[in-house]
Amino acid sequence: xxxxxxxxxxxxxxxxxxxxxxxxxxxxxxxxxxxxxxxxxxxxxxxxxxxxxxxxxxxxxxxxxxxxxxxxxxxxxxxxxxxxxxxxxxxxxxxxxxxxxxxxxxxxxx
Amino acid sequence: xxxxxxxxxxxxxxxxxxxxxxxxxxxxxxxxxxxxxxxxxxxxxxxxxxxxxxxxxxxxxxxxxxxxxxxxxxxxxxxxxxxxxxxxxxxxxxxxxxxxxxxxxxxxxxxxxx
Numbered sequence: 774x775x776x777x778x779x780x781x782x783x784x785x786x787x788x789x790x791x792x793x794x795x796x797x798x799x800x801x802x803x804x805x806x807x808x809x810x811x812x813x814x815x816x817x818x819x820x821x822x823x824x825x826x827x828x829x830x831x832x833x834x835x836x837x838x839x840x841x842x843x844x845x846x847x848x849x850x851x852x853x854x855x856x857x858x859x860x861x862x863x864x865x866x867x868x869x870x871x872x873x874x875x876x877x878x879x880x881x882x883x
Numbered sequence: 884x885x886x887x888x889x890x891x892x893x894x895x896x897x898x899x900x901x902x903x904x905x906x907x908x909x910x911x912x913x914x915x916x917x918x919x920x921x922x923x924x925x926x927x928x929x930x931x932x933x934x935x936x937x938x939x940x941x942x943x944x945x946x947x948x949x950x951x952x953x954x955x956x957x958x959x960x961x962x963x964x965x966x967x968x969x970x971x972x973x974x975x976x977x978x979x980x981x982x983x984x985x986x987x988x989x990x991x992x993x994x995x996x997x
Contacts, residue, residue, distance in 0.1 A: 777926075806984070815889075815971055815987030816927070829984050863926055865985075870978065871917070872985065874926040 775800070777866045777875035785881045786854050794849045794878045796864030804828075805847040806872070807839055808863040816863055822847055854882045886910050889972055889988025898997050902959040906972035906988045909953065913974040913986070916948050918957045921969045921990065930970075931957065934978070962995045969993070 778797045786792050798805050804823045808816035818831040822841035841847045851858055861877040889906045896902055904918075915934045919927035931946040933939045939946045947956040955974075959966055969992045973985040 779926075808985075813891075813989070815887075815973075815989045816985075817987075818984045821984060831984070861924075861926075871929050871932045873929055874919070876926040879924070 777864055777873055779862075779864050779875040779878050781878060782876065783879045783881075785883060788854055788856060788882055790854050791850065791852045792854060792880060794851075794862050794864075794880075795846065796849070796866075796875060797846045798864075798866030799868070799873060802866040802868045803845055804867045804872075805841055805845065806865040806867070807847070807849045808865065808874075809833070810861040810863055810877070812860075819849070851880075856882050858882050884909060885989075886986045887972065887974060887988045890991055891989055893992040893994055895994045895996060896962055898962060898964060898995055900962050900995070902962050902966070902993060902995075904957040904959075904970050904972075904991050904993070906955050906974075907953055908955075908974060908986075910974075910976065910986070911950075911953065912976040913953075915975045915978060916946070916955050917973040917985070918944075918946055919971040919973060920966075921971055923968075927971055962993075964995045964997050967993055967995050 806821040807819040810816040820839045821828040825841045836852045839849045859882045863877045864875045865872045918931045921927045943960045945958040969990040971990045972988040
């Protein structure tokens, strides 16, 4: 079985631009969460979606938005990029118990 | 004060040693505890998941939870160079199928020397 897949793996954007990150959960998992991991720190919760509805939002500005599609895949959008948005963005897929992470998308804002 | 505290290390041990990794937390509502291993520039890999006090063993790994002290540990027996990675503790007040907002420690960097 495929694990959690994220795309792209790396990208470089300029300040002020917009970016869309994509995530496909493990087959059968209906919950997807997004995390931001800055170098040297633990992941910070951004959003959770379950059955296409937002279940929770972390302490991130409105420039961050997300959605979940009928096939349970998800997109994270970040507008008006800042240098401080440079990080590893992780998607987590969960079933009944544990949550499994993808390999992440490394975003660099220059 | 952070909700989850974890010593960042680095922790350097010889191959074959027993490793002890620890986290403390302040929120008594946390009931679900996880340990993840993260290699450089990769996503976290789930090692252990537990939702009760006491010990849980899986191969060379043992997770220990002491809710009365708000303290969790991960023990690695017979450590190998391939165990060299950053270890993250994570916890939540709800089961992941319901709401998986996890609170992570900052990670402990482990180096196992051959």
